[in-house]
Amino acid sequence: MAKFFDWLFSKKQEPTAPTQDVANTAPLTEEQIQAIVNNQNPRFDMQQLIASCGQSVGKQRELNEDSILALTTTMAGNSGNLPFGLYIVADGMGGHQFGEIASNAAIRSVAGYILKKFHPYLFQVKTDTMDESFQEIMLEAVREAQKMIQREAPGSGTTLTAALVIGQQVTVAHVGDSRAYFIFPDGRIDPITRDHSLVKRLEELGHITPEEAVNYPHRNVLYRALGQGELLDPDIFTVAFPQPGYLMICSDGLWGVVAEQDIVRSINEAPNLQRACQNLVTAANTAGGPDNISVILTQLIG
Amino acid sequence: MGSVYRARDMHFPSVAKLVAVKEMINSAPDPLVRQTIVQNFEREANLLATLNHPSIPRINDYFTLDSRSYLILDFINGKDMEAIINETNGFLPEDQVLGWAIELCDVLDYLHKHKPDPIIFRDMKPSNVMINHNGDVILVDFGIAKTFQTGVKGTMIGTEGYSPPEQYRGEATPSADIYAMGATIHHALTRRDPRIEPPFSFAERPLRRINPAVSAELEAAVTTALEYNPDDRFRTAAEMKQALMGVAKKTGALVRMKAATSPLTQTSAIKPLWSFKCEDEIRGTPAIFQGVVYVGSYDNNLYALNAADGKFQWKYPTDGGIVSRPALYDGNIYFGSEDKRLHVVSGRSGKVVWTYYTEAPIRSSPRIAEGHVFIGSDDAYLHAINLNTGRLAWKFEMADAVRSTPYVFNELVYAGCESGDFCAVDYRGGLKWRFHAKRAITSSAVGTNNAVFVSSMDSALYALDPRNGWVLWRFRLGKPSISTPCLADDLVIVGAADGFIYAVDAKNAKEVWRYRTEHQVNSSPVVYKDSVYCGSVDGYLYSLEYRTGRLRWKFGTEAAITGSPLVYDDIVYFGSTDSRVYAVLA
Numbered sequence: 001m002a003k004f005f006d007w008l009f010s011k012k013q014e015p016t017a018p019t020q021d022v023a024n025t026a027p028l029t030e031e032q033i034q035a036i037v038n039n040q041n042p043r044f045d046m047q048q049l050i051a052s053c054g055q056s057v058g059k060q061r062e063l064n065e066d067s068i069l070a071l072t073t074t075m076a077g078n079s080g081n082l083p084f085g086l087y088i089v090a091d092g093m094g095g096h097q098f099g100e101i102a103s104n105a106a107i108r109s110v111a112g113y114i115l116k117k118f119h120p121y122l123f124q125v126k127t128d129t130m131d132e133s134f135q136e137i138m139l140e141a142v143r144e145a146q147k148m149i150q151r152e153a154p155g156s157g158t159t160l161t162a163a164l165v166i167g168q169q170v171t172v173a174h175v176g177d178s179r180a181y182f183i184f185p186d187g188r189i190d191p192i193t194r195d196h197s198l199v200k201r202l203e204e205l206g207h208i209t210p211e212e213a214v215n216y217p218h219r220n221v222l223y224r225a226l227g228q229g230e231l232l233d234p235d236i237f238t239v240a241f242p243q244p245g246y247l248m249i250c251s252d253g254l255w256g257v258v259a260e261q262d263i264v265r266s267i268n269e270a271p272n273l274q275r276a277c278q279n280l281v282t283a284a285n286t287a288g289g290p291d292n293i294s295v296i297l298t299q300l301i302g
Numbered sequence: 303m304g305s306v307y308r309a310r311d312m313h314f315p316s317v318a319k320l321v322a323v324k325e326m327i328n329s330a331p332d333p334l335v336r337q338t339i340v341q342n343f344e345r346e347a348n349l350l351a352t353l354n355h356p357s358i359p360r361i362n363d364y365f366t367l368d369s370r371s372y373l374i375l376d377f378i379n380g381k382d383m384e385a386i387i388n389e390t391n392g393f394l395p396e397d398q399v400l401g402w403a404i405e406l407c408d409v410l411d412y413l414h415k416h417k418p419d420p421i422i423f424r425d426m427k428p429s430n431v432m433i434n435h436n437g438d439v440i441l442v443d444f445g446i447a448k449t450f451q452t453g454v455k456g457t458m459i460g461t462e463g464y465s466p467p468e469q470y471r472g473e474a475t476p477s478a479d480i481y482a483m484g485a486t487i488h489h490a491l492t493r494r495d496p497r498i499e500p501p502f503s504f505a506e507r508p509l510r511r512i513n514p515a516v517s518a519e520l521e522a523a524v525t526t527a528l529e530y531n532p533d534d535r536f537r538t539a540a541e542m543k544q545a546l547m548g549v550a551k552k553t554g555a556l557v558r559m560k561a562a563t564s565p566l567t568q569t570s571a572i573k574p575l576w577s578f579k580c581e582d583e584i585r586g587t588p589a590i591f592q593g594v595v596y597v598g599s600y601d602n603n604l605y606a607l608n609a610a611d612g613k614f615q616w617k618y619p620t621d622g623g624i625v626s627r628p629a630l631y632d633g634n635i636y637f638g639s640e641d642k643r644l645h646v647v648s649g650r651s652g653k654v655v656w657t658y659y660t661e662a663p664i665r666s667s668p669r670i671a672e673g674h675v676f677i678g679s680d681d682a683y684l685h686a687i688n689l690n691t692g693r694l695a696w697k698f699e700m701a702d703a704v705r706s707t708p709y710v711f712n713e714l715v716y717a718g719c720e721s722g723d724f725c726a727v728d729y730r731g732g733l734k735w736r737f738h739a740k741r742a743i744t745s746s747a748v749g750t751n752n753a754v755f756v757s758s759m760d761s762a763l764y765a766l767d768p769r770n771g772w773v774l775w776r777f778r779l780g781k782p783s784i785s786t787p788c789l790a791d792d793l794v795i796v797g798a799a800d801g802f803i804y805a806v807d808a809k810n811a812k813e814v815w816r817y818r819t820e821h822q823v824n825s826s827p828v829v830y831k832d833s834v835y836c837g838s839v840d841g842y843l844y845s846l847e848y849r850t851g852r853l854r855w856k857f858g859t860e861a862a863i864t865g866s867p868l869v870y871d872d873i874v875y876f877g878s879t880d881s882r883v884y885a886v887l888a
Contacts, residue, residue, distance in 0.1 A: 082770065098335055131740075133765070133773035135811055151329050154339060167770050169752065198467065201501050207530070223501045231497045237810035238765070238774045240752040 030271040046076045047302035049083035054277030059289030065092035065099035066251050066294040069107040085165035087296045089178045091251040092158040102149045102158040102227050109145035110162055135236045138173040142234045149227035157225035161249050174235040176225045179255050183246040189260045196224035241300045253291035257284045273297050320377035328369040343371045346444045357409035357439050379435045383428035393513045399490045400550050405439045407543035414476040414539055422474040426482035427464045428489055463496035477532040484527025491516055504528045519549040572857050575885040576612030584877025587627035587866040595875050596635050597883050598624025616652035626667035636675055638664025656692035671710040678704025684717050696731030707746035718743025735771035744784040755794050757783035763796050775811035786826035790848050795834050797823025803836050815851030830869035837863025857886050
């Protein structure tokens with residue numbers, strides 16, 4: 001039956017084909033992909049999770065203390081289609097106290113823990129339901145990373161913003177002042193994480209205004225960081241992936257330097273995610289690049 | 303990162319001189335890190351050697367051996383304050399905490415007056431305060447105490463929660479120790495661990511609001527120590543000590559105030575608009591349609607009552623108890639009975655339209671969607687029955703009795719069963735996904751686009767991905783639950799057999815509030831306007847503010863309430879196992 005339709009369909013198409021532009025048969029150009037993405041409600045059979053990253057040491061630091069990890073897998077078939085992605089930004093701190101060791105340990109430890117947990121359910125044929133929730137796994141991953149950092153680089157610390165994307169759900173684990181944003185095609189940009197920084201807390205308490213916060217001298221002082229303190233209470237929550245829209249995770253080398261509206265513009269003006277990430281890094285460097293810059297940009301299409 | 307051993311000093315072989323050996327294992331692979339650690343360690347040793355105060359442990363020796371460093375200190379026979387706080391039921395007596403605080407101020411004063419540079423302890427908190435066998439305080443863990451020097455920008459140090467705002471800026475001053483001192487007293491008197499509260503939030507939880515037994519004088523002193531602005535605090539530890547001594551003098555003479563018991567909200571004041579007595583218990587939930595309340599009873603009848611005055615309209619007899627909630631569609635009433643049948647009755651006349659047989663009693667409530675009635679049965683099938691013909695469209699086999707009410711959302715039918723399986727089935731009866739809880743899922747699900755919420759007899763409230771059944775989060779209830787959750791804003795509200803009604807944040811599974819009733823909560827909560835309504839086996843129907851969980855009122859019946867209330871037009875209708883249907887003003 002299907003073959004019959006194919007035959008019928010191709011037969012009908014043939015006479016009109018020569019009159020059409022040849023370029024239409026080539027792979028879609030970036031502009032065409034973008035046009036589809038910008039379409040208000042694109043519908044595809046298969047959902048596609050795509051991601052890109054950018055990183056730079058910046059203009060004023062010699063050492064890159066940021067670490068990023070981005071992992072995207074596609075599994076689609078008769079048994080369904082389950083986008084799976086893990087995106088982590090960690091911004092190590094302490095300068096002389098080995099921030100780069102901490103941020104590196106954080107991304108590896110968190111990703112290792114999560115992948116180990118999911119391996120039997122994703123990459124083996126197994127039908128049991130997982131007896132732990134996404135949020136419990138994230139919490140345990142963060143706690144493991146905490147132990148690892150205290151062992152490997154005592155005294156140091158790192159921020160951690162990790163997003164686990166499964167299906168259309170984003171489960172975020174967050175400590176410190178790296179940020180995750182939802183960015184929408186209409187120009188809205190919503191931070192979905194809350195900074196664990198002194199300046200944010202002072203702002204929340206009403207001791208300083210948001211304008212004062214921008215120029216506050218100790219903007220980079222955190223009250224909660226991975227590797228610090230005995231009781232770590234990361235923020236963990238699950239939200240729906242913005243569709244259409246982007247999930248962006250970045251360190252303060254980007255959000256502290258480039259205004260939110262400029263971030264949106266960089267993304268909307270770029271032909272694709274890779275270029276968007278490059279533009280964001282360039283924007284931060286153009287603005288002086290005072291700190292390490294890391295950004296991960298992801299999109300769920302379909 | 304380090305262990306402390308109790309050891310015997312063999313320099314004195316004929317006596318048992320006990321010492322504490324603090325061991326630090328240097329596991330850092332990076333040579334620079336290792337060096338920093340050893341330097342920190344030696345700094346602590348050298349600092350301790352220069353001090354002499356009864357509340358500071360004396361140092362006997364120190365050495366480093368390969369990757370381990372050791373500090374030999376006087377042995378302290380006692381416990382740390384944090385352990386004492388945690389092991390005490392209720393609050394520690396004010397006198398006891400006040401005594402410790404005065405001694406701590408004394409040792410802080412000693413450290414701050416240290417020459418040539420003052421020593422800032424920087425890490426004052428209950429776990430760094432030992433209480434010895436005499437009840438005296440000893441300050442331990444000088445790991446990060448250091449002589450005064452302006453902090454390095456960005457360096458985080460100190461214990462989150464106890465540290466003042468300026469310490470995060472890297473400023474370590476005597477005033478920072480005074481703040482941490484206040485935070486330590488606050489923790490000891492309230493049992494609220496500041497490390498899990500937002501920073502600098504002490505002002506939001508004054509001592510006496512949490513522990514009314516604390517004197518106003520002590521609260522005032524602690525508030526001063528915890529002032530946000532360093533200039534508003536006690537200027538020196540000595541000044542704080544004076545203030546605390548003043549508190550002790552004043553309150554010592556006074557008879558302790560008894561903890562004020564919170565006044566009970568009026569309960570007997572509420573009169574029902576009407577009540578109606580059936581011949582047996584009501585375990586199910588009413589439904590309302592065009593001014594008529596329909597409710598099933600364990601006396602086998604479905605009753606139709608006038609919603610305005612409770613006057614009997616008609617009853618329809620079945621051959622088994624009715625424990626579920628009727629569904630309404632197109633003027634007909636659909637309900638299951640323990641006589642194994644789904645009955646469809648005209649709402650106006652009470653005459654039967656059609657019935658449908660399953661193989662076992664029906665305890666599930668019907669759900670109507672897409673031209674079908676979906677209902678579970680103890681015969682372990684989920685049945686889909688055509689509304690017009692009363693014929694089976696399909697049935698889906700589950701592992702055990704289906705008492706959960708099917709939930710229809712996004713073109714899927716969700717239902718749990720007594721084996722703990724929870725399935726999502728498409729409109730053709732095909733399994734979409736299956737989730738397995740450790741014990742029965744008797745309650746029904748509710749959902750949003752992002753999550754399906756369901757409680758289980760395994761004492762958990764689950765949030766599942768509606769598309770694939772993965773567990774987003776689970777929230778531990780104190781006991782099993784058969785209560786169906788309800789949603790209000792970003793809250794999921796559910797009852798459990800531990801007697802609590804819980805409100806949980808739908809995004810992050812954090813408890814927002816809980817309310818304790820006197821017995822199991824098997825009823826499903828319902829939100830109407832600002833309130834959540836829920837029954838309890840203690841016989842009361844509760845009305846709570848749904849944002850805060852504060853009691854608005856409760857209404858007593860003669861027996862357990864296991865069904866759920868129905869709220870319509872500012873009136874709450876519910877049944878009780880005292881056989882009555884009640885109508886109460888919301």
